[in-house]
Amino acid sequence: MRNHFHLKTLAVAIATLSIASVTNAAGLDRSGQDVTAFLQDGTYAEAAYTYIDADVSGFDSANNNPNDNSYAKGAATGDIAEAYDFFRYGVKTDINDTFSIGVLYDEPFGAAAEYTDSNFVSQGDLDASVAGITNGAAPSLAAAQAGIAALAPGEAAGALTDEQQAQLDGLRGAVGIAQAEASTAGENTNVEVRSQSLTGLLGMRFGANKNFQIYGGPVAQRIQAEVKLRGLAYGPAAGYTSTSNPEMDYGYIAGLSFSKPEIALKAALTYRSEIDHELQISENYPIRAIASGGALSADQNAKYEVTTPESVNFDFQTGINATTLATAKVRWVPWSDFSITPPLYNDVSKGTYGPDGLNLLDYDDDQWQVELGLAKRLAPALAVSGTVGWDSGAGDPTTSLGPIEGYYSAGLGAKYNVTDEWAISAGGKYLWFGDAEGRLPTGKIAADFQDNEGYIVGLKLSYQDIN
Structure with missing residues (x-):
């Protein structure tokens, strides 16, 4: 039994790290949409598991006035x-020396965040809520309502000064927000x-030595989401809830590769x-019903569109000597073009923020990710690898639902050939996250996050027959 590595297949030793590519550092990127399983020689199959644990903490803003953006x-x-965790599977085989086929499964985009403390949690205390929103100007619900009653006759008569009108509008807004807050008492932002x-992939090799390959095929993608905005931090949006039901839609993949096995x-x-996804969404927005005196419903079911972003991946490897391989990965995703705009949320926001309203989620910058690695054969059946990486993030300030501006990473992995064909790989990465301010859709800075970190671990079982 040979039970050893060939140089041309040594790249598989680092694949366990590529499955643990990213966390929610840039946009909603998770898996990195790796296709290297299809680029392996011969018949190849893999099943990989990734677990990600990040510590992301910071401080909320003591300023809960929705009309004041200062932190x-x-x-x-x-x-x-x-x-959170996710799986990835892949299988590929050569039909002949020209054509190859393969199927890949991954979980490319996602988010998982929950606030359990601070003013991103609904307290349900009407008096405390009014006082927090008005910075103590109206210390209780009764005081705020009394202030409204005292100023309203002047408004009807057109006798209020600009300062008094602003005070009246602020008190009304504070009472509405407090009532919305009370409707979700004890719940967390999530x-x-x-x-x-x-x-699905079909590849065709060409050239004098079949060194070049073009490949491509269809992509089926399913996405779903649930959002709960709670606490005084969200101002008029406190209490908003939406559930987007799973929906399958389609795109494509295309690529070009070059190899020199020697x-x-x-x-x-x-x-x-x-x-492009057309999702069925159920929304509940308490402030809509409160502000209209019950004339408008807080609930709405509708369809809306979400477009998951395009991406470009570059994968490179080359042998340094008979036992050592150098690797590089570069990934670009235009998150600045991405947004989530639920219809009810957007419609309610138009009254305050103009005819275009607000997106629930969007980003300022595109993501760039770079990873460099070395893989080394230590024994006939054992290889180890190490990587360093950088992710640009998608801007700062960024959404309060994912307040990280990129990361730096360092990782180690190992692969052991159990037989000539079967191998087990394991690896991990440590990530140092970039500091970021958490921004609301209104532009208000609601929190500040610094000195955070996380780790990723992965395990993979692979099969390869290159005979």
Whole structure:
């Protein structure tokens, strides 16, 4: 039994790290949409599991006035990042020396965050809520209502000064927000986004030595989301809830690769298209019913569109000597083009923020991710690998539902060949997250997050027959 590595297949030793590519550091990116399983020689199959645990904590803003965007350090948020895991599968085989086929499954996009402390949690105390929103100007609900009753006759007669009108509007807004807050007493701000993707691939090699390959195929993608905005931090949006039901839609993948087996060189450039989803969404927005005196419902069911972003991945490897392989990965995702705009949320916001209203979620910058690695064969059946990486993030300030501006990472992995064909790989990464301010859709800075970190671990079982 040989039970050893060939240089041209040594790249598989680092694949366990590529499955643990990203957390929610940039936009909603999770898996990194890796396609290297399809680029392996011969018949190849893998099943991989990734677990991600991040510690993301900071401080909310002591300023709860929705009309004042200034930040003032408030209470500790606690850890808002929920641990999550996902799977990836892939299988590929050569039909002949020209054509290859494969199928890949991954979970490309997602989010998992929950606030359990601070003013991102609904307290349900009407008096405390009014006082918090008005910075103590009206210390109780009764005082705020008395202030409204005293000023309202002057408004009807057109006798209020601009300052008095602003005071009246502020008191009315505070009472409405407090009532919305009370309707969800004790609940936490929470977001969960899940996606699944199935990619079919057909590759064709060409050139004098079959060194080049073009590949592509259809992509089926399913996405769903649930969002709960709670606490005084969200102002008029406090109490908002939406559930987007799972929906399957389609896109495509296309790529070009080059290989030179005698020096273990492989390079691949892969493009994935954006995918337009039409989702059925159920929304509940308490302030809508409160502000209209019950004339308008707080609930709405409708359809809306979400477009998951396109991406470009570049994968590269080359042998340094008979036992050592160098690798590089680069990924680009235009998160600045992405947004989530639920119809009821958007419609309610138009009254205050103009004819276009607000997006529930969007980003300022595009994501760039770079990872460099080395893999080394230590024994006939054992190889180890190490990586360093950088992720640009998608802007700062960024959404309060994912307040990280990129990361730096360092990882280690190992692969053991149990037989000539079967191997087990394991690896992990440590991540140092970039500091970020948590911004609301209104532009208000609601929290500040610094000195956070996380880790990723992965386990993979793979099969390869290159005979």
